[in-house]
Amino acid sequence: MQWETVIGLEVHVQLATRSKIFSGASTAFGAGPNTQACAVDLGMPGTLPVVNEQAVAMAVQFGLGVNADIAETSVFDRKNYFYADLPKGYQTSQMYHPIVGPGELEISLDDDVTRRIGIHHAHLEEDAGKSLHESLTDDSGREMTGIDLNRAGTPLLEIVSDPDMRSAKEASAYLRAIHSIVTYLGISDGNMAEGSMRCDVNVSVRPKGQAEFGTRAEIKNVNSFRFVEQAIAFEVERQIELIEDGGDVEQETRLYDPDSDETRSMRTKEEANDYRYFPCPDLLPIVLDQAYIDHLRDTLPELPADKRARFENQLGLSAYDAGVIAASRDMADYFEEAMNVCGDAKQAANWVQGELSAALKREHLDVTRSPVSARQLGELISRVQDDTISGKAAKQVFQALWDGQGESADEIIDAKGLKQVTDTGAIDAMIDDVIAQSPQQVAQYVEAEPEKRGKMIGYFVGQVMKASRGTANPQQVNQRLSEKLDALV
Amino acid sequence: MALEQTQVRRAAHLARLDVSDDQASSFVDDLGRILEMVDQLQSVDTHDVAPLMHPLDATQRLRADEVTEEDQRERFQRSAPAVEDGLYLVPRVVE
Amino acid sequence: MSDHTADYAPETVTSLAAALQRGDASSRELTTDYLKRIERADSTLNSFISVTAEQALAAADAADQTRAEGNAGYLTGIPLALKDIFCTRGVRTSCGSKMLDNFTAPYSATVVEKLNAAGSVSLGKTNMDEFAMGSSNESSYYGAVKNPWDLTAVPGGSSGGSAAAVAAGLAPASLGTDTGGSIRQPAAFCGITGLKPTYGRVSRYGIIAYASSLDQAGPMARTAEDCAHLLGNVAGHDLRDSTSMARCVPDYAAELDAPLAGLKIGLPREYFGDGLDPAVESAVREAVKVYESLGATVRDVSLPHTRYATPAYYVIAPAEASSNLSRFDGVRFGHRCDNPDDLVDLYKRSRAEGFGEEVKRRILIGTHTLSEGFFDAYYIKAQKIRRLIRQDFLDAFDDVDVLMGPTTPTPAFDLGAQSDPVSMYLQDIYTIAINLAGIPAISVPAGMAGGRPTGLQILGPHFAEARLLNVAHQFQQATDWHQQRPAFAKEMI
Incomplete structure (x- = not known):
């Protein structure tokens, strides 16, 4: 039955x-x-x-x-x-x-x-x-x-x-x-x-x-x-x-x-x-x-259902993210403050739902007791947006903020030297060094079918990033490497 | 409405009153006569009459949400039959 | 001390206040004198459960000090007796029950605080029917009280100790409580004046509850004038009592002398029917004639639901009581049985041992009438009839200013005479409806029947205490029933 x-x-x-x-x-x-x-x-x-x-x-x-x-x-x-x-x-x-x-x-x-x-x-x-x-x-x-x-x-x-x-x-x-x-x-x-x-x-x-x-x-x-x-x-x-x-x-x-x-x-x-x-x-x-x-009705705060709808319709969050974030007033308040600092709702939602929630869960903390404040997170997101640091470095900065190693993202970026290198000349020099030191890989690249070269470029990107200790802008490295290697074919 | 001994026993249990058999039958008698007197009420037509719970048609005044009481545990527990570590003691309650 | 007695006799609050003001006596002298009287007379009367001599003398000294500093009010230094239902901080507050024989109140009732602030002196706590349930004072754990007019008669109840003490001159006045007649009936039986104010006029905070929607505290004294002074001091809104009303308190004493010309008196037909003792009736009729001579007009009125007041009361009051008395469970205060097996045994035996018969009877009735299947037929029905009873009064007061009738159907009955609960309940036939309707009423001494006093009851609309006191006072200006004193008092004092 x-x-x-x-x-x-x-x-x-x-x-x-x-x-x-x-x-x-x-x-x-x-x-x-x-x-x-x-x-x-x-x-x-x-x-x-x-x-x-x-x-x-x-x-x-x-x-x-x-x-x-x-x-x-x-x-x-x-x-x-x-x-x-x-x-x-x-x-x-x-x-x-x-x-x-x-x-x-x-x-x-x-x-x-x-x-x-x-x-x-x-x-x-x-x-x-x-x-x-x-x-x-x-x-x-x-x-x-x-x-x-x-x-x-x-x-x-x-x-x-x-x-x-x-x-x-x-x-x-x-x-x-x-x-x-x-x-x-x-x-x-x-x-x-x-x-x-x-x-x-x-x-x-x-x-x-x-x-x-x-x-x-x-x-x-x-x-x-x-x-x-x-x-x-x-x-x-x-x-x-x-x-x-x-x-x-x-x-x-x-x-x-x-x-x-x-x-x-x-x-x-x-x-x-x-x-x-x-x-x-x-x-x-x-x-x-x-x-x-x-009077009580007029002074009622925005309630979860309204907030969820606003997050979804006005801020463009996914229904899932909007629902989860809006479920907790503290989480929603945190999200909105981070968003106001960085000006990007989707990125703020990604961080809140990703890195932040994971860290809170790991340490059984309520968002109100998060070691990383909403303002700090917002500033961190801004640094990714303005290409000061890479997404990968951002995670390092987040962890450092969480651990209390600095007062702000900028302070940690400076202290750890995580600022992205975007200077074309410096990147070109590093690329030239890597190409010079990898004759075998260069030869393989040149001989490979053109459609397979895309995968092989990964090796060179890795070497350049390593040489820059992660500070080189990966998109820039990628683009210049393709240009230089393709020139050798 | 006549009263039966089981009803007196049930009321005594609800009211947590230990009542011996002798007392129970004397209560059945007394309470039965009281209820008989009370039963006169049934002859009044109260159709469309609202119950009057309180003699004045007044409404509840509300108290500001302020802490006005301080700790007086020691004073309050002076008349308590059994206390330990500030707790009132009762025979072990199994839940 | 007794050589001073002549200077301020007869002892009314008013005369004592004057003596204190003139400096003819100190509060310590008055207090000492009253404590001596209690010591001499109360082994016979049993009107006090606790006499607080030490505290009384300390309060008297403080009052004398206040007076010396020029800060005395009307009641400063006046000795009073409090019914043992009022919580008095640091003093046993028993409510006439074995249950609270060991209970020292950790706080004081609002009215006690007010009397303390006014500088009055509490002589002690007066005897009463257990938890105010009774009309004869015979249900007290501390034994029956004797009526000073006739030591074989009851003083009435439940404020029987207060009435007997005032009648015998062991206190000039007392504060009692009235749920179905507990101030007025003993006042009538003992030949004193007793006022039950409008429900909500006086704070109930700190008064051990019997039936919350009916209980009200009020003054018991020799004269209406004394009652006016006491009520003025204890009445008023209390933030701790949701049912006390935020209405200003008039100067009751200031209105006592208003002339009665044009006063419209109604005589409820139902208050002069079967069961009314002819001597009581003729005393009331004589009193009404006095009012006519003072310029009042009299007409018959009807309160058609009067006969349902007692049945309605014996649903509502026990229902509320059954719930109010649940807190006496042997856990936080009060009597606790020895060696309870378990929690239920602790409750059942503590309560069975701590409560007397009448209290148990009312708890059982209330529990039964509130229980499933009976609630509508009893409780809701009684509350509907209560509305009809109140409406009877409201209708009557459209046509008349006050209603008058006997306070009780008979004068005080003999100790032990009323063994049947139902016939005891019917003693309150003229007083109970007043509580159900929440209106004020005063009983004044109006004659004697077989050597025992009888009372005239005067009823008024809600919050008409000033009018009632005025009407009672004018009667007492024209008659001397209130000045008569029992032989017992004359011998003992």
């Missing part, structure tokens, strides 16, 4: 506010345990929440970025359940009236195909704390879990997609697109390793052509693009096998274990929860007026 996979994603994005969603405690990452949990975050008796305006603005910005409806009135609800890292016994969230209504996001797949994925809604909520399990014991020596509530109350935007994705690749492309848009907007640092972006994946399968969805499993907390693909791949196979063996998929929560590359059930003895959502009586409805929304 042919199976179709149906995937929906719930992405939790930590918003990059300075303070928490309902309190004035700091959201900074990495502080000592519970030093950033204030009375409100701890759920101290009598404390009350007040909504952070920046969290609201960021949610609206996201909504505008995915062409979603922005709710004129949105309401916070309480989701009631007990858990060790949930201080109040409820999470303040938005169940019935989320701030961001339906929208959509375009994703690009490798083969330059784009698809539109529906955003069902996005809502604001507070993050929980963290449970730490390492080597804690109580007075009688029993193993304990430690609770750190620094993260409790960090604003989250939960972005819920429609079940529109049909493959693991589409799911990871969607996640990348979300990552791209939230970092473009500057509403999250998108750091998946630190948990700034976390993803729950709903997966089901159905016979191809069947209209209704199969039973879905929810895979919790899949926290990298790669793991999303792997977890889905495993889960799809598991479900198909299960059904083909005559079994039924259970609606349940599963956990993906990257080490064993499999998902396993999180089912416990606990019966199904009942969250008893109801409007939080400590908070009033958030009412946004059109002027406020319009």
Whole structure:
């Protein structure tokens, strides 16, 4: 039987506010345990929440970025359940009236195909704390879990997609697109390793052509693009096998274990929860007026899809390069600065996609931490364009800049003597020397069929370049050599 | 709506309240009578009436995104039943 | 000290403030005197959970210093008692529960900060029904409070300790909270004046929440004038409470003397029906006559959804409470059971041991009515009826300035008399709708029934506290019910 996979994603994005969603405690990452949990975050008796305006603005910005409806009135609800890292016994969230209504996001797949994925809604909520399990014991020596509530109350935007994705690749492309848009907007640092972006994946399968969805499993907390693909791949196979063996998929929560590359059930003895959502009586409805929304719309930065189109249509980049560079705001900013310095979009794209990306990948660096600045790269490209150095020498200069051997391309070119020799007289002299020292090769050249001479010239070019220690202009060398050798025939 | 013991037990579990069998049956009795009193509500026609979640028709005021709280961990943890290295301790949670 | 008593008796905030201003007494003298009274009388009454003598004397000295420096305000140096629901930094804040018996609040409620800034002196924390759930003060972990008018009667609840303490002269005034009548009903039972302000008038920050959309703090004192001074100090917008309203606070005391000629009073028919004690009714009718003599006109009005207030309340309040009380889980503060097997056991036993019966009952009701399959039928339905109840009041206030009726259907009942929860709940039949609608109401002493005080309740539109205080004050200028004192107080003090 042919199976179709149906995937929906719930992405939790930590918003990059300075303070928490309902309190004035700091959201900074990495502080000592519970030093950033204030009375409100701890759920101290009598404390009350007040909504952070920046969290609201960021949610609206996201909504505008995915062409979603922005709710004129949105309401916070309480989701009631007990858990060790949930201080109040409820999470303040938005169940019935989320701030961001339906929208959509375009994703690009490798083969330059784009698809539109529906955003069902996005809502604001507070993050929980963290449970730490390492080597804690109580007075009688029993193993304990430690609770750190620094993260409790960090604003989250939960972005819920429609079940529109049909493959693991589409799911990871969607996640990348979300990552791209939230970092473009500057509403999250998108750091998946630190948990700034976390993803729950709903997966089901159905016979191809069947209209209704199969039973879905929810895979919790899949926290990298790669793991999303792997977890889905495993889960799809598991479900198909299960059904083909005559079994039924259970609606349940599963956990993906990257080490064993499999998902396993999180089912416990606990019966199904009942969250008893109801409007939080400590908070009033958030009412946004059109002027406020319009202002945020007017100040929205250029978003990835627009940038990609501009790179492709106005700057003439390939669809692939435009897509990859525009996917990251930092990369796009880097590219645009380098391009503005050298004035050549295609060369700038080649360098960013080639040498720079390779070096960043090799050293696991983000572009914002590149040792070679966009200005330095732009100047380097300019030196190739004005024939100061050869393309080959340029790579040497790039490496030297990367290694911190100089402040600018010019400084390194000077220091290493990489400046191209373009003086015809000097090149002619070197060519004459090489011809004089290679009588045998010259004889072979002269005797060869004319159509084979083109290949044989390579030897002479190599010798001349060697003699010039790479500084001679290769096109010039090539041209003068042909002229001089052909004159001997 | 009458109340059954299983419903009381379920509510007690959701609310994380340990309830003995004796207590459960006494709660079934009390809660049943409270719900009976509450059931008078069903006789009111509320067609076209919007729920009133809050007595005033006010809207949420937003707070500027500023860090206003400082570390008071030591003070906050003075009333805590069990802490170690600044962490609140609970019996080992297996995930 | 007691030889000074005559100089400032009867002790109202107003008379004490005058004595302090004149220099007839220092705050230290007043505070010492009240602490002595508490020591003498409270083993009988049990109106305080914690007496903070040391802090009180320090605050009194600071107040005297402030006064000596010429910076005293109206409340500077005035001793007060706070219901033990207000978080007070460095002082046990128990909310009448075993759950918080060991809880020292790490911060102070906004109203406590305001009273501290005004220079008033807190004598201690008064007894209350556990988590403010009750109408008799019998659900307190710290034991029942006795009504100073009759030691076999309850003082009412949940602010029963506050009412008893003020009635007995153990404090000139107190701050209480009112979710369904918890200021007004004990005020009526103990013969004092108690005001529940408009929802959103006074900050809830630092008040341990029972039902967030209903809770409101307010003054309990001997006179409306005292209530005006206290409310003026604690009311106002609080950046820490999203539900507190940004409206300016009028000078409540300045409006007390406005004449009542032309005042339009409505008497809700539904507040004079079955179950109303005839003696209570006749006290209210007499009071209305006093108003007529002051130039007011009276007409009957109807609040047709009154009978649904109690059922709606017992959906909404327990629902909110079930969620509000989830934070008491034995992890960060409060009672924790011994040797929990696992996390669920820790929660279940800590909560079962820490909460009393009535609290559990309300948590269970609230949990049940919010749960899947019941939410619409109970919670949403009750909130719809709440809108109808509010509309009843809004409609009535189109025609009249204030509404009047009894605060309670009966005078204080005997300790232990109400063992059935539902009949206990019906004690609040006249007070609950006010909380659902969010309007203000004040209870003033209006007579005696069988040796126990009865209260007249005056209701006004949202934010009409100044009018209510004026109307109550004028009654107290024309009558002396508020000046009567229980024999117990006369003997003990």
